[in-house]
Amino acid sequence: SQQGEEDPQALSIQEGENATMNCSYKTSINNLQWYRQNSGRGLVHLILIRSNEREKHSGRLRVTLDTSKKSSSLLITASRAADTASYFCATALNSGGYQKVTFGIGTKLQVIP
Amino acid sequence: KAGVTQTPRYLIKTRGQQVTLSCSPISGHRSVSWYQQTPGQGLQFLFEYFSETQRNKGNFPGRFSGRQFSNSRSEMNVSTLELGDSALYLCASSSGGPETQYFGPGTRLLVL
Numbered sequence: 001s002q003q004g005e006e007d008p009q010a011l012s013i014q015e016g017e018n019a020t021m022n023c024s025y026k027t028s029i030n031n032l033q034w035y036r037q038n039s040g041r042g043l044v045h046l047i048l049i050r051s052n053e054r055e056k057h058s059g060r061l062r063v064t065l066d067t068s069k070k071s072s073s074l075l076i077t078a079s080r081a082a083d084t085a086s087y088f089c090a091t092a093l094n095s096g097g098y099q100k101v102t103f104g105i106g107t108k109l110q111v112i113p
Numbered sequence: 114k115a116g117v118t119q120t121p122r123y124l125i126k127t128r129g130q131q132v133t134l135s136c137s138p139i140s141g142h143r144s145v146s147w148y149q150q151t152p153g154q155g156l157q158f159l160f161e162y163f164s165e166t167q168r169n170k171g172n173f174p175g176r177f178s179g180r181q182f183s184n185s186r187s188e189m190n191v192s193t194l195e196l197g198d199s200a201l202y203l204c205a206s207s208s209g210g211p212e213t214q215y216f217g218p219g220t221r222l223l224v225l
Contacts, residue, residue, distance in 0.1 A: 040219075042117070043156075096168075098168050100169060
């Protein structure tokens with residue numbers, strides 16, 4: 001079963017607007033990662049936030065993590081048409097000496113020029 | 114460094130056949146994970162190999178198997194293909210710790 005669940009499943013915005021995607025999960029985690037996938041291609045890692053961190057920035061990306069609510073959000077500011085893609089959160093939990101990673105079903109973002 | 118490569122990129126098979134997919138990780142990475150991606154199920158974890166040993170496995174039937182070679186290259190095999198096996202198969206490599214996974218472009222398998 002999927003650990004992470006992204007919300008919304010689809011999002012359409014105008015270029016220049018901000019896009020916010022949320023991810024909820026069920027169990028304790030060691031870290032949470034966000035990935036982007038352009039149509040039918042491999043996933044690209046965007047950002048990793050550890051369980052003891054609350055917020056992280058990378059360029060136009062801002063990720064927050066609330067372990068008490070078991071949720072994370074990804075904010076893309078000043079969106080561009082090139083940001084059109086699917087975005088996935090992935091939770092990681094160290095188990096038996098290795099990392100078990102579980103992906104959500106993704107949010108499909110469309111940025112309209 | 115070269116990225117993760119997967120071959121072939123596209124494959125068409127018929128029901129009952131078997132297929133072998135290949136993944137070459139980033140140089141120095143010892144962990145290779147395989148995922149199945151379908152529109153309805155998202156990314157489903159198949160298995161992970163580290164230093165030629167399977168150390169984690171998802172909930173897939175025994176028709177799905179894999180192996181890793183001493184150079185860290187990995188292969189995934191699906192026997193007795195079913196229509197529902199049509200999917201994008203992604204492999205990802207990492208150095209083995211709680212770091213980022215680097216994904217290949219995937220192999221798109223169509224089963225007719």
